[in-house]
Amino acid sequence: MFITFEGIEGTGKTTQIKKLTAFLEEIGHIVEVTLEPGGSRIGKELRKILLNMDSTDITGQCELFLYLADRAQHVGQVIKPAVDAGKIIISDRFADSTIVYQGYGRGLDPKLLRELNDVAVSGNWPDLTILLDIEPEIGLKRAMTRNLQENKMQAEGRFEAESLEFHTRVREGYLTWAALNNDRIVVVNADQTPDEIFEEIKAKVVERIKGDYVTNG
Ligand code: TYD
Numbered sequence: 001m002f003i004t005f006e007g008i009e010g011t012g013k014t015t016q017i018k019k020l021t022a023f024l025e026e027i028g029h030i031v032e033v034t035l036e037p038g039g040s041r042i043g044k045e046l047r048k049i050l051l052n053m054d055s056t057d058i059t060g061q062c063e064l065f066l067y068l069a070d071r072a073q074h075v076g077q078v079i080k081p082a083v084d085a086g087k088i089i090i091s092d093r094f095a096d097s098t099i100v101y102q103g104y105g106r107g108l109d110p111k112l113l114r115e116l117n118d119v120a121v122s123g124n125w126p127d128l129t130i131l132l133d134i135e136p137e138i139g140l141k142r143a144m145t146r147n148l149q150e151n152k153m154q155a156e157g158r159f160e161a162e163s164l165e166f167h168t169r170v171r172e173g174y175l176t177w178a179a180l181n182n183d184r185i186v187v188v189n190a191d192q193t194p195d196e197i198f199e200e201i202k203a204k205v206v207e208r209i210k211g212d213y214v215t216n217g
Contacts, residue, residue: 001212002083002124003205004094007132008171010142011190012197013092016132019198020205024088032082035092037067039074046070064102064116071095071120080124095121096129096177096185104173105166128208130201131178132190136167139190 003020005013021031038047046066049055071094082089095117103110146152178185188200 001088001128001209002079002091002126003088003208004091004096004126004129005132006093006096006100006129006174006185007190008134008136008139008167008174010139010144010146011132011134012142012194013132015194016130016198016201017090017092019194020090020201023198023202024205030085030087032078032087032089033092034074034078034089036074036094036097037070039070039079039091040077042073043070060102060106060108063106064098064108064113067098067102068116068120071098071117072122075121075124083124091126094126094129096131096174100170100173100177104176105170110173110177126184127212128205129181129185130204131174131185131187132197133171133175133187134190136164136171139171140164140167 005017007013017033021033024031036043037050038044046069049058050063050066050070074091079089079091098117099110099113102108103113175187178187186204188197188204190197
């Protein structure tokens with residue numbers, strides 16, 4: 001089974017992925033956690049280019065194809081093998097990030113991005129996507145504090161440095177995209193305590209795992 005987490009910066013994806021992993025392992029699943037960009041060896045190189053503050057001269061098209069290249073490698077080398085081995089693989093961001101950041105955020109056509117993603121994922125869309133939703137003002141403040149604490153501003157701060165307007169477009173894009181894909185994407189309010197957020201996520205994941213057993217025996 002393949003689960004992805006999405007949301008703007010500072011929604012607490014990392015914390016929730018840790019909680020979910022611990023829970024799933026406790027009930028007997030083998031879990032693998034990964035991320036985009038940078039989930040494969042080649043992807044780690046692409047991540048450096050994509051998130052560095054010095055990449056200000058990157059064109060929108062180049063950025064798009066680097067994300068797609070990262071994804072194609074990630075799916076082929078990491079995600080598909082894990083699913084085939086019967087594991088639960090959880091990715092911090094995946095194809096929806098491209099549709100929302102490059103599409104709703106940067107103005108590329110979401111429908112075209114969906115088609116390009118189809119090429120990159122070659123049939124491996126997630127079984128379930130958790131969208132953590134929060135006001136951009138709150139999320140960005142959290143992300144900035146974290147980057148400053150971890151000294152990551154120069155190496156990985158390119159997106160956090162975008163305007164509030166950009167992040168507002170991204171947040172609204174996520175909600176629009178989730179409504180169009182409500183069979184796969186579940187929206188969870190991330191402006192609650194970590195435990196409250198996790199209870200909602202847990203219920204959705206358990207429901208999906210049960211559904212999977214009914215369908216696949
Ligand atoms: P990361 O440091 O992983 O941030 P976060 O903690 O918010 O997940 O940075 C990933 C950044 O890359 C994030 O700002 C979103 C952006 N991104 C895209 O624009 N398109 C994509 O396809 C992906 C996967 C990420």
